[in-house]
Amino acid sequence: MTATLDPATAPSVVPVAARRGIARRTIGMVLLIATTVIAVPLSLAVGAKPIPLGPVVEALLSYDPTDTDHLVVRELRLPRTIVGLFVGSALGVAGALMQAVTRNPLADPGILGVNAGASFAVVIGIWAFGTTSVDDLVWFALVGAAITSVVVYALGSIGRAGATPVRLALAGAALSALLFALTRAVTLLDTATLDQFRFWAVGSLSGRDADIAWSVAPFIVVGLVMAVGVSRSLNAIGLGDDAAAALGVKVHLTRGVSGIAIMLLCGAAVAAVGPIGFVGLVLPHAARALFGPDQRWLVPACAFGGAAFLLLCDTAGRVIARPSEVQVGIMTAAIGGPAFVILVRRMRMVRL
Amino acid sequence: MTAVVGTARVVRAGSFSVRVDVRSVTVCSLLLVGILVVATWSIMVGDFPLSVRQVLSAVFGDGGDDAEFIVQTLRLPRALTAILVGAALGMSGAVFQSIARNPLGSPDIVGFQQGAAFGAVLVIVYWGGSSLAVAGGAVAGGVVTALLVYVLAWKRGLSSSRLVLVGIGIGFTAAAGVDYLITRADIYDVQRAAVWLTGSLNGRSWDHVRTVGLALLVLAPLVIIGQRSLDRLDLGDDTAAALGVRVNRAKLGLIVLAVGLSALAVAAAGPIAFIAFVAGPIARRMVNSPNACVVPAAFVGAFVLTAADLVARRVLAPTELPVGVMTAIIGAPYLLWLLTRRARTGAL
Numbered sequence: 001m002t003a004t005l006d007p008a009t010a011p012s013v014v015p016v017a018a019r020r021g022i023a024r025r026t027i028g029m030v031l032l033i034a035t036t037v038i039a040v041p042l043s044l045a046v047g048a049k050p051i052p053l054g055p056v057v058e059a060l061l062s063y064d065p066t067d068t069d070h071l072v073v074r075e076l077r078l079p080r081t082i083v084g085l086f087v088g089s090a091l092g093v094a095g096a097l098m099q100a101v102t103r104n105p106l107a108d109p110g111i112l113g114v115n116a117g118a119s120f121a122v123v124i125g126i127w128a129f130g131t132t133s134v135d136d137l138v139w140f141a142l143v144g145a146a147i148t149s150v151v152v153y154a155l156g157s158i159g160r161a162g163a164t165p166v167r168l169a170l171a172g173a174a175l176s177a178l179l180f181a182l183t184r185a186v187t188l189l190d191t192a193t194l195d196q197f198r199f200w201a202v203g204s205l206s207g208r209d210a211d212i213a214w215s216v217a218p219f220i221v222v223g224l225v226m227a228v229g230v231s232r233s234l235n236a237i238g239l240g241d242d243a244a245a246a247l248g249v250k251v252h253l254t255r256g257v258s259g260i261a262i263m264l265l266c267g268a269a270v271a272a273v274g275p276i277g278f279v280g281l282v283l284p285h286a287a288r289a290l291f292g293p294d295q296r297w298l299v300p301a302c303a304f305g306g307a308a309f310l311l312l313c314d315t316a317g318r319v320i321a322r323p324s325e326v327q328v329g330i331m332t333a334a335i336g337g338p339a340f341v342i343l344v345r346r347m348r349m350v351r352l
Numbered sequence: 353m354t355a356v357v358g359t360a361r362v363v364r365a366g367s368f369s370v371r372v373d374v375r376s377v378t379v380c381s382l383l384l385v386g387i388l389v390v391a392t393w394s395i396m397v398g399d400f401p402l403s404v405r406q407v408l409s410a411v412f413g414d415g416g417d418d419a420e421f422i423v424q425t426l427r428l429p430r431a432l433t434a435i436l437v438g439a440a441l442g443m444s445g446a447v448f449q450s451i452a453r454n455p456l457g458s459p460d461i462v463g464f465q466q467g468a469a470f471g472a473v474l475v476i477v478y479w480g481g482s483s484l485a486v487a488g489g490a491v492a493g494g495v496v497t498a499l500l501v502y503v504l505a506w507k508r509g510l511s512s513s514r515l516v517l518v519g520i521g522i523g524f525t526a527a528a529g530v531d532y533l534i535t536r537a538d539i540y541d542v543q544r545a546a547v548w549l550t551g552s553l554n555g556r557s558w559d560h561v562r563t564v565g566l567a568l569l570v571l572a573p574l575v576i577i578g579q580r581s582l583d584r585l586d587l588g589d590d591t592a593a594a595l596g597v598r599v600n601r602a603k604l605g606l607i608v609l610a611v612g613l614s615a616l617a618v619a620a621a622g623p624i625a626f627i628a629f630v631a632g633p634i635a636r637r638m639v640n641s642p643n644a645c646v647v648p649a650a651f652v653g654a655f656v657l658t659a660a661d662l663v664a665r666r667v668l669a670p671t672e673l674p675v676g677v678m679t680a681i682i683g684a685p686y687l688l689w690l691l692t693r694r695a696r697t698g699a700l
Binding site: 111158175177182185187189194277278324330337344345 | 456505507514517539546549676
């Protein structure tokens with residue numbers, strides 16, 4: 001038997017415990033996938049006009065354009081659901097990667113200012129370049145997300161202590177404040193931009209058509225594949241950079257690839273539905289409680305969990321304040337804000 | 353008779369004595385001159401430029417109908433609102449930073465202003481809202497948020513980093529609430545609310561001057577009396593208690609006063625970011641004192657806000673930016689600088 005030092009394969013040294021862990025995690029993953037699968041028909045059936053599951057299934061299998069129920073399902077709810085699946089998994093995985101790379105339990109695209117950066121870039125795209133299609137706006141969002149993540153991380157990690165949770169969160173909050181102020185300035189200068197921006201800015205799945213899903217899908221798929229690719233190396237980085245290097249992991253390459261994946265996932269998600277916070281914060285914590293710290297389990301768990309969480313939030317938002325809708329970004333903030341406070345209370349605090 | 357303690361001088365008249373710090377009096381006088389100059393300049397410029405002489409005579413009521421209308425109904429209330437709101441925010445920030453014993457503890461960073469904004473927008477969207485009702489909503493929102501943040505950050509004592517992080521979390525939640533209200537209004541209300549939410553001094557009337565003016569008139573003297581306890585609290589809770597301060601009662605009282613000041617400022621001008629945050633540290637440095645310097649902080653706040661408003665109006669003239677954009681452009685880099693500097697010295 002060859003016992004290796006690679007933390008990814010280390011559990012094989014204790015086969016019984018590992019097998020038990022794998023069984024538990026397999027069951028957990030099956031339950032998570034089942035939740036996602038249940039969330040889809042719910043999202044198709046629930047809304048201003050509730051549609052029973054029978055017609056929902058018919059609409060998918062034998063579409064009849066003259067039937068209004070079928071029309072609602074195929075034209076409105078199906079695209080919205082697909083966008084929700086993509087964006088939810090993107091945000092969940094982006095959060096998992098951010099928390100792993102920064103080793104910061106409070107990392108989230110919203111808190112670290114990446115959403116604000118992407119939003120600002122999108123507003124610039126609408127206002128200065130007259131861009132309106134998501135196909136083109138996604139590029140602005142990607143650039144905005146990239147620049148902000150680099151700046152926040154650089155600002156947060158100056159000094160000997162490296163990137164502490166408190167400093168990253170504050171750097172993110174400061175940059176968010178600045179970028180949102182600039183975004184407001186632009187929308188105030190131009191009412192047309194404001195009108196186009198305001199429903200988008202709040203983070204909503206409503207009125208998203210299939211085109212949006214297909215134009216961001218490639219970015220999200222590539223991002224997810226990259227995330228799965230680096231998950232093994234991220235486990236090693238979790239032990240510290242020196243230990244990871246000693247284990248033969250290319251630390252800078254891993255961070256770089258993770259950074260690009262985060263940028264693709266956040267940028268695409270913001271371009272598709274606007275800045276949605278806290279999905280990336282909450283999901284990885286819930287997943288860690290269930291699956292432990294192994295990134296190879298966390299990444300897929302956050303992908304499915306994020307998709308299910310976003311769809312369920314969106315579905316709940318449709319019925320919670322009838323006849324109007326609560327945007328999904330507000331639902332996630334309403335759940336995520338308190339979750340953030342709970343996490344902060346559980347953290348052991350360093351002196352500020 | 354006078355006695356000198358450092359730069360402080362004690363002025364006695366019979367049994368009555370006041371401790372006057374020469375340096376802070378000088379700083380405040382200089383700032384006052386600066387405020388008057390910038391405010392006058394701010395009243396002079398615009399679509400209808402006025403000379404200094406026209407402004408002065410219009411202020412005192414004999415400048416001719418046009419100039420009098422422009423000055424007395426449009427530009428003077430705006431300038432006064434800027435001064436008073438800046439003073440209220442600066443004072444409130446200095447108190448919070450001193451109690452949190454951390455420059456990051458100011459009401460804009462830890463979410464009270466977002467809470468006050470939520471209260472105010474709630475009143476605007478659901479009840480139409482006179483400026484008095486909006487002020488009430490802002491105060492209620494600010495107080496509830498402050499209580500929430502302090503209660504949630506409390507865990508066998510108050511760690512200042514926990515306070516800041518809990519505040520950021522609550523602030524995000526309140527901001528989501530504001531967003532929700534915004535999506536329910538029609539586009540004209542949204543435009544108005546959006547300007548207000550960025551923090552704007554555009555179109556301020558004597559109503560706004562009265563709201564903040566009264567707040568300052570009532571609350572500022574109480575804060576100045578409280579400065580004594582504040583200075584002792586700065587030494588740590590145990591030392592303060594040994595010096596005869598009832599720690600919890602003093603803290604609660606000061607927090608209530610500071611929340612009142614910042615909430616009424618928000619009611620008048622929207623949640624203007626970073627004034628409360630920058631005023632205290634600048635005042636401390638100017639006065640060169642380790643104490644909270646609530647009065648100099650008020651003067652600094654008034655000066656910075658007045659100047660920021662002037663720049664915001666003129667930088668893209670004739671288009672006027674809301675002043676909140678300008679304060680964010682000044683304040684965010686300062687926050688980032690503070691973070692990097694504290695990181696280097698290992699204080700964070």
